[in-house]
Amino acid sequence: MRKPIIRLENVWKTxxxxxxxxxxxQGLDLEIFPGEFVAVQGPSGSGKSTAVNMIGSLDxxxxxxxxxxxxxxxxxxxxxxxxxxxxxxxFVFQSFNxxxxxxxxxxxxxxxMFQGVSRQKQLSTAREILVRVGLGHRLDNxxxxxxxxxxxxxxxxxxxxxxxxxxxxxxxxxxxDSSTGKAIIELLKEVNKEKKTIVxxxxxxxxxxxxxxxxxxxxxxxxxxx
Amino acid sequence: xxxxxxxxxxxxLRRRTLRASLTVLGIIIGIAAIIALLSISQGLKSSIEEQxxxxxxxxxxxxxxxxxTSAPGTGATTLTTDDITTVEKVPDVSYxxxxxxxxxxxxxxxxxxxxxxxxxxxxxxxxxxxxxxxxFSEGNYLSSxxxxxxxxxxxxxxxxxxxxxxxxxQLLINDVPFRVVGILESIGNPEDDxxxxxxxxxxxxxxxxxxxxxxxxxxxxxxxxPIQAAEKIKRRLQQAREDDESxxxxxxxxxxxxxxxxxxxxxxxxxxxxxxxxxxxAVGITTSMYAAVTERIAEIGIMKAxxxxxNQVMSVFLLEAGLLGVxxxxxxxxxxxxxxxxxxxxxHQAGFTILTVSLSPxxxxxxxxxxxxxxxxxxxxxxxxxxxxxxxxxxRFG
Numbered sequence: 349m350r351k352p353i354i355r356l357e358n359v360w361k362t363x364x365x366x367x368x369x370x371x372x373x374q375g376l377d378l379e380i381f382p383g384e385f386v387a388v389q390g391p392s393g394s395g396k397s398t399a400v401n402m403i404g405s406l407d408x409x410x411x412x413x414x415x416x417x418x419x420x421x422x423x424x425x426x427x428x429x430x431x432x433x434x435x436x437x438x439f440v441f442q443s444f445n446x447x448x449x450x451x452x453x454x455x456x457x458x459x460x461m462f463q464g465v466s467r468q469k470q471l472s473t474a475r476e477i478l479v480r481v482g483l484g485h486r487l488d489n490x491x492x493x494x495x496x497x498x499x500x501x502x503x504x505x506x507x508x509x510x511x512x513x514x515x516x517x518x519x520x521x522x523x524x525d526s527s528t529g530k531a532i533i534e535l536l537k538e539v540n541k542e543k544k545t546i547v548x549x550x551x552x553x554x555x556x557x558x559x560x561x562x563x564x565x566x567x568x569x570x571x572x573x574x
Numbered sequence: 575x576x577x578x579x580x581x582x583x584x585x586x587l588r589r590r591t592l593r594a595s596l597t598v599l600g601i602i603i604g605i606a607a608i609i610a611l612l613s614i615s616q617g618l619k620s621s622i623e624e625q626x627x628x629x630x631x632x633x634x635x636x637x638x639x640x641x642x643t644s645a646p647g648t649g650a651t652t653l654t655t656d657d658i659t660t661v662e663k664v665p666d667v668s669y670x671x672x673x674x675x676x677x678x679x680x681x682x683x684x685x686x687x688x689x690x691x692x693x694x695x696x697x698x699x700x701x702x703x704x705x706x707x708x709x710f711s712e713g714n715y716l717s718s719x720x721x722x723x724x725x726x727x728x729x730x731x732x733x734x735x736x737x738x739x740x741x742x743x744q745l746l747i748n749d750v751p752f753r754v755v756g757i758l759e760s761i762g763n764p765e766d767d768x769x770x771x772x773x774x775x776x777x778x779x780x781x782x783x784x785x786x787x788x789x790x791x792x793x794x795x796x797x798x799x800p801i802q803a804a805e806k807i808k809r810r811l812q813q814a815r816e817d818d819e820s821x822x823x824x825x826x827x828x829x830x831x832x833x834x835x836x837x838x839x840x841x842x843x844x845x846x847x848x849x850x851x852x853x854x855x856a857v858g859i860t861t862s863m864y865a866a867v868t869e870r871i872a873e874i875g876i877m878k879a880x881x882x883x884x885n886q887v888m889s890v891f892l893l894e895a896g897l898l899g900v901x902x903x904x905x906x907x908x909x910x911x912x913x914x915x916x917x918x919x920x921x922h923q924a925g926f927t928i929l930t931v932s933l934s935p936x937x938x939x940x941x942x943x944x945x946x947x948x949x950x951x952x953x954x955x956x957x958x959x960x961x962x963x964x965x966x967x968x969x970r971f972g
Contacts, residue, residue, distance in 0.1 A: 400966065401964070401966050404879070406964065406965045407964050427883035427884055427885060430882060430883040430884070430886075433879075434880060434881015439879045439880060445876045445879075445969055447873055447876060448589075449586045449590065458582075458880060459880040461578045461582070506880065510881065
């Protein structure tokens with residue numbers, strides 16, 4: 349039996365909005381295995397965003413367990429978790445979330461900087477990945493000088509910078525037109541062929557069909573079908 | 575690692591020139607104000623001390639008690655020629671020179687002014703000029719007790735009358751003609767450069783005032799203790815004047831400390847003003863650091879999501895704040911010093927050439943360090959708060 353990269357076990361997340369308490373997740377169970385391309389699909393209000401936090405170990409659960417590579421994340425301090433997250437998971441977001449003041453190559457180099465990689469290695473790796481995603485000619489352009497599709501390619505390159513086991517993409521095509529979005533999905537599939545696990549969170553039924561399997565979310569829980 | 579942070583922060587600052595310059599402006603103004611005021615008061619202090627050094631520490635001034643007299647020459651002087659004799663007899667005294675100051679009409683090439691004319695003892699005047707460290711730019715000493723001769727200061731010769739004054743020119747003092755025999759080199763303050771010196775005998779003759787003395791300048795023997803000597807002089811004078819105490823006996827040190835007391839108050843006021851401007855500056859820095867952090871909460875979220883620890887996020891923002899502080903501090907110190915030099919130029923034009931605005935390395939470094947500290951501490955709270963945000967929430971911000 350393969351060991352999951354991420355395992356959520358009866359995860360609850362409760363937010364307090366003044367007096368009221370909102371349960372965004374109500375006992376979510378899921379497992380992501382190495383090499384998979386998984387879609388997490390659900391309508392808005394289904395707890396998708398909170399699920400992204402949990403799958404990406406960006407936050408601690410209120411109740412239940414989150415295991416990152418078999419280890420309970422509550423046993424890590426926030427800083428240790430940040431380090432581990434940086435090595436294990438790369439993130440791709442709907443609104444690209446690149447640093448506007450940095451060039452493409454510096455954006456890709458940034459996660460390596462936070463892992464203490466030497467500047468020389470940062471630059472050579474960043475260049476290599478950017479060439480692979482088809483942006484070899486855009487290395488020194490800042491996000492404002494790139495199209496949406498190009499920015500998302502930089503973001504994918506950045507997600508791959510520390511050679512993580514898994515890439516978590518949260519609505520990666522949400523801000524792109526359909527043909528550009530398709531190209532991004534193709535790129536993610538290519539990355540997946542290189543044995544990288546891809547988790548794509550989306551509300552789009554069509555997109556989720558591109559994945560090997562789909563996890564459906566409803567009312568903060570995984571369900572068989574929507 | 576650290577060079578990476580520098581590169582990152584410098585990159586950020588370069589791309590946000592306007593925001594960064596506005597933040598820095600607050601620091602610059604605060605630091606420049608405090609440095610300008612400090613360098614001026616430091617210059618003031620050192621020029622006063624310098625003047626006292628040439629004057630010498632082995633001197634004692636006897637003068638009428640300040641509270642009981644009005645300006646010299648108004649007839650309210652309480653010292654007399656008898657007091658000189660008393661002072662001269664004190665063992666430690668090398669000489670006691672009496673000065674008489676009177677406001678008289680002075681006329682040169684048909685231009686009349688009213689100003690102080692000083693009578694000084696003929697037999698001591700060479701000694702006094704030497705002891706005061708004065709030099710002649712033209713001419714020499716008075717030649718005799720009663721010849722109508724005058725020595726004038728630099729400003730009287732160059733600035734006071736429309737026509738400049740040279741030796742052998744004639745000056746009318748209360749309509750009595752005097753020949754200029756000596757012109758002194760500039761000392762650096764307008765008061766001392768505006769002296770008109772004639773022999774005591776001549777002044778007494780002109781004014782008919784044969785008894786009063788405005789002040790007595792006492793030079794002590796080598797090795798005698800000024801404080802003890804001052805005590806002795808005071809006691810002798812009290813005896814001779816039958817317990818009348820309407821006079822002051824001050825050593826050079828006491829005079830200096832009186833000056834310093836006044837200067838201290840001036841300095842305290844100046845620094846108070848500078849401090850207020852610094853507080854205003856600090857509030858400005860805090861506001862703009864807070865805004866700079868707040869508007870980049872999303873960026874902080876991104877950094878954390880891609881693996882930055884809280885401390886790494888903090889380091890980035892504190893380094894940025896620190897760099898802004900150091901940069902603002904350096905520019906502020908330079909501008910402040912330039913402003914001080916501007917004041918110096920104005921003072922020189924007004925005749926105070928002795929004022930040299932100076933800035934000690936310690937003050938300069940202190941200024942920069944203070945700027946960095948204010949910037950760091952005002953960046954600390956927002957950076958700390960931002961670094962603790964949940965990355966996903968932070969990214970959605972803005």
